Amino acid sequence: MSYNQNLKDKYCDILNNLKSSGLFKQERLITGPQDAVINVEFPIGTPEMQVINMCANNYLGLSSHPDIIQAAHRGLDEWGYGMSSVRFICGTQSLHKELEKVVTEFLGTEDTILFSSCFDANGAIFEAILDEHDIMISDRLVHASIVDGMRLAKAQHDTYKHSDMAHLRKKLEQHKDYPRKLIITDGVFSMDGDVAKLDEIVALAEEFDAMVFVDDSHASGFMGKTGRGTHELCNVMGKIDIISTTFGKALGGASGGCISGRAELVEMLRQKGRPYLFSNTLASVITAATLEVFRILNKSTERRDKLEQNTIYWRKGLSELGFVLKEGDSPIVPVMLFNAKLAQEISYDLYQEGVYAIGFFFPVVAQGQARIRTQLSAAHSTAQLDKALLAFKKVGKKHGILGLSKEQLIEKYGL
């Protein structure tokens, strides 16, 4: 069938419905490198604005770090641009093996396998290590890539209430007869910024003979005293069977990801992981730059320390202004507004005041849980954070929400 007018109209209807229901996503145009301050056109074609960036996953401020850029240039010169092959045919350079070794040492695991994205890594893992006789038990707020990965697997599937350990225990008891059980969670949950209770999860896993999978994409490089991730923060280094993470956030921010963990499970991915077997791996230039990221992180904890200080400063500042925040220790700081329209208006007003922070609302978060998600970076200076706090104060005052409790906000604006 050709792409006829009927088909065209059908797709236009779907897109128009997205627009009318407020679900249509529009890109913002950034006209320079990623950083703490960026120039943005939004909507595209409107005059460029210089704004403080409070919505990037550039936690360690490495996305445009000169050492990383230099390493990428060197990588390009020394290793070429593309491999034109999957890993197991002729797409593996010693550079890839070197990065796998470095990641393994950094995370304190047994082995690592690279993927061109963490989305691919999460798409590969469950299908490769479980079959229809096994069960996956996942937290209900895990990332979309994990949801898709689980859908690809033949294993049975159940969920537990977000971070509810009593509920997880109940599910493990209910499914105790499955030969292989896998508990699946994010390390840091991206919308709320809270940390999984990995110490309790590991204890339950040991009690019920289950394996543990953690996606540490919003944690690798900065959570824990030396930035290893949530397994370091929760004192369970060496006890997480599978860690997936991305190089597309704190660790340079370009792209790529990996699975790191038990040697046999990683080997299963080399034998059976479909995104590994049927697509090229991380480009050499990114591999070289990511190696430089780990050199920086292994040398000093300066950047994760700065991020921690910035997070404390930002949380304190917003609290003192009278905003309702989600509790947590990660650099994801959600400012709770509960009402979707209010979240959109505040995001717009902040942008006009030179602060770029996005409003999230249903269906991205639960109904009545609309918020502005702010994210800190080690690249933010105190002066920039002060300026952003001033903008929040001005906008909060305009909408009369400073000092209001959750109940008062809901009473004033509804859900």
Next chain:
Amino acid sequence: MEQKLIDFITEEFLSDDDDPITTQTKLISSGLIDSFSLVSLQTFIAKEFGKKIPAPKITAQSFDTVAQMMEIIDQF
């Protein structure tokens, strides 16, 4: 079946603030149950009633209320 479904949904998905549900309460389209968590409902139905409902049958349109769920379960 009706009461078992209501009890399971209440315990699994509702918070203390939510109103009690009936067979006509919209569950998915209202956001009470997110699409991902439906898999737990699917697992419960398989275990409790011995009925394996295929994923394409479980949509916000066709599986939105307990009454609709019972109709679909009866088809298998």
